[in-house]
Amino acid sequence: xxxxxQNLIAQLLDAAQTAGAxxxxxxLARGQSNSISLRLGKVEASERSEDFDIGLRVxxxxxxxxxxxxxxDPENIKNLAERxxxxxxxxxxxxxxxxxxxxxxxxxxxxxxxFDETMPDSERLRERAARAEDAALSHKGIKTSDGADAxxxxxxxxxxxxxxxxxxxxxxxxxVSTVVIAEQDxxxxxxxxxxxxxxESDLQPxxxxxxxxxxxxxxxxxxxKPKTGKFPVIYDRRVAASLVGTMAGAINGASISxxxxxxxxxxxxxxxxxxxxxxxxxxxxxxxxxxxFDGEGLAVQRRVMVDDGVLTGWFxxxxxxxxxxxxxxxxxxRGLGSxxxxxxxxxxxxxxTISRDALIAEIDEGFLITEMIGSSVDMITGDYSRGAGGxxxxxxxxxHPITEATIAxxxxxxxxxxxxxxxxxxxxxxxxxxxxxxxxxxxxS
Numbered sequence: 001x002x003x004x005x006q007n008l009i010a011q012l013l014d015a016a017q018t019a020g021a022x023x024x025x026x027x028l029a030r031g032q033s034n035s036i037s038l039r040l041g042k043v044e045a046s047e048r049s050e051d052f053d054i055g056l057r058v059x060x061x062x063x064x065x066x067x068x069x070x071x072x073d074p075e076n077i078k079n080l081a082e083r084x085x086x087x088x089x090x091x092x093x094x095x096x097x098x099x100x101x102x103x104x105x106x107x108x109x110x111x112x113x114x115f116d117e118t119m120p121d122s123e124r125l126r127e128r129a130a131r132a133e134d135a136a137l138s139h140k141g142i143k144t145s146d147g148a149d150a151x152x153x154x155x156x157x158x159x160x161x162x163x164x165x166x167x168x169x170x171x172x173x174x175x176v177s178t179v180v181i182a183e184q185d186x187x188x189x190x191x192x193x194x195x196x197x198x199x200e201s202d203l204q205p206x207x208x209x210x211x212x213x214x215x216x217x218x219x220x221x222x223x224x225k226p227k228t229g230k231f232p233v234i235y236d237r238r239v240a241a242s243l244v245g246t247m248a249g250a251i252n253g254a255s256i257s258x259x260x261x262x263x264x265x266x267x268x269x270x271x272x273x274x275x276x277x278x279x280x281x282x283x284x285x286x287x288x289x290x291x292x293f294d295g296e297g298l299a300v301q302r303r304v305m306v307d308d309g310v311l312t313g314w315f316x317x318x319x320x321x322x323x324x325x326x327x328x329x330x331x332x333x334r335g336l337g338s339x340x341x342x343x344x345x346x347x348x349x350x351x352x353t354i355s356r357d358a359l360i361a362e363i364d365e366g367f368l369i370t371e372m373i374g375s376s377v378d379m380i381t382g383d384y385s386r387g388a389g390g391x392x393x394x395x396x397x398x399x400h401p402i403t404e405a406t407i408a409x410x411x412x413x414x415x416x417x418x419x420x421x422x423x424x425x426x427x428x429x430x431x432x433x434x435x436x437x438x439x440x441x442x443x444x445s
Contacts, residue, residue, distance in 0.1 A: 023099045032049065066338055196427065367442050
């Protein structure tokens with residue numbers, strides 16, 4: 001850890017206690033990013049940013065307040081702490097807010113290989129974006145590009161509390177993407193591909209990203225509206241991750257404590273079809289969602305949130321755990337100027353042994369969804385409706401592309417009829433294999 005950063009955290013905590021706080025926690029985040037956007041080989045934007053911000057949360061009895069700034073001089077730190085304490089004195093009492101105890105804070109910090117020292121310059125990023133775009137444009141039938149991007153970022157985070165926790169981490173990320181357009185009979189279609197990774201060496205080759213974007217775009221030409229009725233659907237793994245994200249929201253302890261989740265009374269019950277396991281793994285090496293400790297200084301662990309279809313627990317921070325009279329699970333996330341809240345890390349559905357092709361082969365008439373558009377999801381009732389695009393399945397074969405579809409159902413029923421494939425891509429922080437649902441309402445819009 002950087003000694004200057006440690007000293008800055010110590011100044012924040014000391015200033016809070018001098019101003020009259022009973023306890024405090026402090027966070028700093030230093031980030032830098034570099035990105036290039038181009039279209040048809042010409043650079044349209046080149047951006048570089050550097051940020052250094054601090055946040056402070058103070059406790060006055062059962063009252064609390066959070067505040068942040070980018071002004072790091074000692075006088076401003078003193079003023080920041082005084083303002084935070086003044087805010088806390090005016091805040092309503094909350095019986096559930098507190099700092100972690102000494103017994104709860106993480107005592108050892110794992111090494112998850114989250115920082116790549118490779119620092120691509122702007123020219124290297126421009127060249128990467130250009131290779132992706134050029135590969136896509138080389139495909140016959142691709143009319144034009146909607147742009148390509150490449151970027152790199154680093155964030156350096158340190159969290160400290162007045163009761164002795166102090167730990168930090170550095171995280172890097174690299175990315176490349178492109179979007180292209182094809183035209184047939186006056187109708188245009190577009191699609192994309194991207195790759196993101198902690199290490200530059202783990203990125204897909206830019207040419208592969210471009211080729212995938214072109215292939216997906218060309219496959220959409222000649223799209224038709226779907227039949228209307230109830231049909232089996234398959235969520236391609238790219239869009240199946242959205243259902244995993246929905247599950248993460250439904251089992252978030254903050255939503256459960258407020259009673260605003262359709263799964264609020266489902267702990268220990270069957271909530272998905274048998275065989276499905278939803279896993280949260282903050283300890284994955286080089287994971288985009290990995291973390292060494294949570295936002296309140298608690299240790300993190302791999303958790304099977306849904307085991308063989310049975311819901312085993314909630315994502316909890318200190319406050320939501322107290323409200324539910326449960327033990328915190330190390331799932332707190334936080335921003336610089338806001339209180340912690342629970343959330344997932346690397347959250348995914350485990351692979352099965354069935355291929356996506358095998359799932360398709362079992363369908364007489366159905367819909368393979370490869371694109372989601374808009375969203376109407378009621379997390380209280382589970383009612384679900386979204387725009388979608390993809391391909392029609394007939395007699396176990398993919399036939400023609402589909403556009404302007406609407407799919408609808410209820411999440412509680414949808415999760416109970418899922419079958420997973422074996423094609424997960426774990427490079428994203430929220431991931432899923434392709435998923436078949438036995439029956440959903442499909443309509444042409």
